Amino acid sequence: MTVPVVDPDLVELAASVFADATDDNLWDTLEQTGLARLAVAEDAGGSGGSLLDLAAVLVEAGAAAAWAPLAETDLACRLAATAGLEVPAGPLTFALDAPLSVDRDTVSGTLARVPWGRSAAAVVALGGGSVVVLDPATATVVEGTNVAEEPRDTLTWSSAAATVAAAPDGAAAEFALRAALSRSLLLAGAARGALTRAVGYAGEREQFGRPIGRFQAIQQQLALAAAEVAAGGAAAESAARVVVRDGITAPTAELAVAAAKVRTGQAATEVARVAHQVHGAIGFTREHDLRLTTTRLWAWRDEDGTDGDWAQRIGDLTLAAGADGLWPLVTA
Amino acid sequence: MTQTLSRLPALTPPAAELPARAEALRAEVREFLSDERAAGAWTPRSDVWLSGWDEDFTRRLAARGWLGMTIPTEYGGHGASPLDRYVVTEELLAAGAPVAAHWVADRQIGPSLLRHGTEAQRRKYLPGIAAGEVYFGIGMSEPDSGSDLASVRSRATKVDGGWSLSGTKVWTSGGHHAHAFFALVRTSPPEEGKRHSGLSQLIVDLRADGVTIRPIPLLTGAHHFNEVVFDDAFVPDDMVLGEVGSGWGQVTGELAFERSGPERFLSTFPLLAALVGELSGADLGPAGRRELGSLVARLWALRRMSLAVAGSLASGQAPELAAAVVKDLGTRFENEIIDAARLLVSVPPDPGAEGGYARLLADAVLHAPGFTLRGGTNEVLRGIVARGLGLR
Ligand SMILES: Cc1cc2nc3c(=O)[nH]c(=O)nc-3n(C[C@H](O)[C@H](O)[C@H](O)COP(=O)(O)OP(=O)(O)OC[C@H]3O[C@@H](n4cnc5c(N)ncnc54)[C@H](O)[C@@H]3O)c2cc1C
Numbered sequence: 001m002t003v004p005v006v007d008p009d010l011v012e013l014a015a016s017v018f019a020d021a022t023d024d025n026l027w028d029t030l031e032q033t034g035l036a037r038l039a040v041a042e043d044a045g046g047s048g049g050s051l052l053d054l055a056a057v058l059v060e061a062g063a064a065a066a067w068a069p070l071a072e073t074d075l076a077c078r079l080a081a082t083a084g085l086e087v088p089a090g091p092l093t094f095a096l097d098a099p100l101s102v103d104r105d106t107v108s109g110t111l112a113r114v115p116w117g118r119s120a121a122a123v124v125a126l127g128g129g130s131v132v133v134l135d136p137a138t139a140t141v142v143e144g145t146n147v148a149e150e151p152r153d154t155l156t157w158s159s160a161a162a163t164v165a166a167a168p169d170g171a172a173a174e175f176a177l178r179a180a181l182s183r184s185l186l187l188a189g190a191a192r193g194a195l196t197r198a199v200g201y202a203g204e205r206e207q208f209g210r211p212i213g214r215f216q217a218i219q220q221q222l223a224l225a226a227a228e229v230a231a232g233g234a235a236a237e238s239a240a241r242v243v244v245r246d247g248i249t250a251p252t253a254e255l256a257v258a259a260a261k262v263r264t265g266q267a268a269t270e271v272a273r274v275a276h277q278v279h280g281a282i283g284f285t286r287e288h289d290l291r292l293t294t295t296r297l298w299a300w301r302d303e304d305g306t307d308g309d310w311a312q313r314i315g316d317l318t319l320a321a322g323a324d325g326l327w328p329l330v331t332a
Numbered sequence: 333m334t335q336t337l338s339r340l341p342a343l344t345p346p347a348a349e350l351p352a353r354a355e356a357l358r359a360e361v362r363e364f365l366s367d368e369r370a371a372g373a374w375t376p377r378s379d380v381w382l383s384g385w386d387e388d389f390t391r392r393l394a395a396r397g398w399l400g401m402t403i404p405t406e407y408g409g410h411g412a413s414p415l416d417r418y419v420v421t422e423e424l425l426a427a428g429a430p431v432a433a434h435w436v437a438d439r440q441i442g443p444s445l446l447r448h449g450t451e452a453q454r455r456k457y458l459p460g461i462a463a464g465e466v467y468f469g470i471g472m473s474e475p476d477s478g479s480d481l482a483s484v485r486s487r488a489t490k491v492d493g494g495w496s497l498s499g500t501k502v503w504t505s506g507g508h509h510a511h512a513f514f515a516l517v518r519t520s521p522p523e524e525g526k527r528h529s530g531l532s533q534l535i536v537d538l539r540a541d542g543v544t545i546r547p548i549p550l551l552t553g554a555h556h557f558n559e560v561v562f563d564d565a566f567v568p569d570d571m572v573l574g575e576v577g578s579g580w581g582q583v584t585g586e587l588a589f590e591r592s593g594p595e596r597f598l599s600t601f602p603l604l605a606a607l608v609g610e611l612s613g614a615d616l617g618p619a620g621r622r623e624l625g626s627l628v629a630r631l632w633a634l635r636r637m638s639l640a641v642a643g644s645l646a647s648g649q650a651p652e653l654a655a656a657v658v659k660d661l662g663t664r665f666e667n668e669i670i671d672a673a674r675l676l677v678s679v680p681p682d683p684g685a686e687g688g689y690a691r692l693l694a695d696a697v698l699h700a701p702g703f704t705l706r707g708g709t710n711e712v713l714r715g716i717v718a719r720g721l722g723l724r
Binding site for chain 1: 340343346347358422605606611612618620621626629630631633635654657660713715717721724
């Protein structure tokens with residue numbers, strides 16, 4: 001059976017954009033190349049790519065530790081579209097379980113730890129049965145970060161103007177899954193990025209008169225990390241394929257995405273550990289780039305649902321399936 | 333401080349999907365297995381592909397057309413795709429069904445004969461394999477040659493019409509029941525600097541004169557391992573597999589089939605299913621649900637990886653690195669199931685129980701050391717991965 005494939009040129013393009021752009025001009029470059037809204041429909045101002053295209057690009061973004069709200073913008077566009085709302089141009093962000101009070105078209109309340117909140121053109125929030133498009137410029141912003149120093153800001157609005165629409169049924173569950181899937185793909189990429197650095201370093205750094213990568217102890221550690229990268233990558237890629245095949249609301253998609261988030265989270269821990277161990281003290285410094293991927297591994301494994309949260313969800317699905325239902329659950 | 337990043341090799345083949353036809357087959361296999369269980373034909377066990385020797389069951393599978401599936405019909409097989417076979421094998425293992433009798437023959441001997449065997453060798457063995465009547469062992473390891481397989485010392489000397497074989501093979505699983513195995517032996521001294529040269533695979537009839545089989549009891553006392561001693565055993569010329577001197581390449585090809593299949597992560601699946609059964613009525617707190625869920629996440633990911641490798645094998649590739657990764661992760665996962673089973677349920681393992689949780693746990697605990705050894709140890713597999721990463 002033929003499986004849908006992603007154009008290798010797209011992956012090459014994304015990799016080169018992430019490698020060449022600076023933090024300051026990355027977003028503009030993403031917009032110029034059509035990557036910024038890759039999987040958003042063309043009539044909604046996007047490039048009309050598939051979810052699998054986006055998945056491949058998110059892996060590259062994670063590997064390069066790209067400084068841009070690529071996943072957030074995609075999710076914000078989708079969330080607004082499900083409620084028939086328009087969004088402005090530029091980088092966007094989103095919030096789920098938003099504790100906002102909506103009074104016709106004014107909104108009040110506080111959203112904590114909004115990714116990239118300070119620099120987004122709009123926040124698309126889902127909560128209390130509504131989808132709301134808010135302007136961060138009308139909010140009080142308290143800047144914060146995750147452990148990778150990515151913006152995670154607290155935004156407070158009081159009676160701010162907003163566009164509001166009813167959220168479709170099931171939107172909260174759907175978008176929790178979509179966010180977890182995107183995060184898994186970023187994690188898979190960051191894990192690969194950290195491993196790539198560690199393997200490269202092991203080939204260059206010499207001690208006892210030879211590259212440390214010649215020592216079997218280092219080889220075995222890197223092989224363990226490679227296995228984790230492989231498992232996390234396969235889980236995230238497969239989850240994206242299940243979502244494309246069965247739709248995000250299918251029970252198979254719930255298990256697949258939860259498994260991908262858990263597996264990439266497990267991989268994050270092991271890969272970051274090995275990558276740092278192999279790098280020695282230099283990797284523990286600010287001037288070394290290893291931290292760009294490892295701090296993201298530590299940050300992202302706990303965002304959009306920790307691996308513990310999603311593992312518990314799978315635990316519940318497993319118990320509901322029972323002894324005889326476990327195998328059918330895993331193979332569905 | 334930016335270093336230039338070279339690219340890593342692909343660690344897994346692209347994701348594979350099973351064809352709809354294979355899913356229809358899955359439903360048939362499930363129905364068959366549930367009928368068998370309802371009839372009490374066997375009890376689900378851990379590590380069945382080593383220890384569940386049941387020739388009647390093997391013949392019932394053959395009657396359904398589920399052995400030698402990928403062997404062409406002209407040799408008595410079914411001409412099906414390797415992915416169809418994948419579905420059948422994963423269903424059998426998940427059910428804990430007794431598959432040991434045909435395991436080696438169906439998994440690697442059929443494909444090897446098709447690749448390297450003569451027409452006469454294929455006609456001699458393939459129909460019996462597909463019928464569930466002919467069983468094979470694996471004749472690789474020796475007392476002094478384990479991970480360093482190329483150091484085997486069994487040697488075959490040319491005699492009139494064939495070869496005279498002496499030496500000793502060990503750990504031959506099921507060798508006391510099997511009809512034959514492929515022995516990896518030295519047929520000429522290695523060429524200077526080429527230690528893999530001069531090795532050949534001979535098809536040895538395990539009931540022939542000059543072949544002595546003795547049990548090597550496992551730590552449980554069970555008889556699965558054997559020592560096979562050749563004492564000037566005669567192997568006719570027409571029982572050389574492939575080319576004389578090409579044994580090493582052939583064996584490595586055989587190992588590719590051995591390394592990434594569902595048996596590399598499902599050996600203790602029946603225990604996991606029983607664990608879920610034990611926990612279903614219980615009041616499992618969040619920590620326990622997380623433990624269980626994280627195991628199932630690992631299983632889901634492993635199966636997707638293994639399927640991707642199967643898809644790649646089916647399209648004629650030999651993804652050695654990816655297969656090594658699946659086996660390293662999968663065999664450790666088989667052990668993690670035991671850890672979780674002990675953590676979450678307070679039932680001591682009982683090797684004397686007829687079945688049920690305590691027995692599945694006991695078998696898993698007592699068989700666990702083998703998971704990360706057989707078919708190439710995990711350290712050796714990681715060496716393959718390290719080579720793939722360009723480190724050696
Ligand atoms: C259940 C079971 C069934 C088996 N069935 C068969 C069978 O049917 N036919 C058959 O031919 N064989 C069979 N084997 C044998 C199996 O292939 C060997 O056990 C395996 O190849 C390892 O060899 P060894 O046991 O001699 O260990 P050794 O090679 O002596 O290894 C001992 C330890 O040293 C480590 N080690 C060795 N070399 C290196 C290295 N270069 N770098 C790092 N670490 C190293 C190993 O990883 C291991 O931890 C079976 C084994 C088991 C456990």
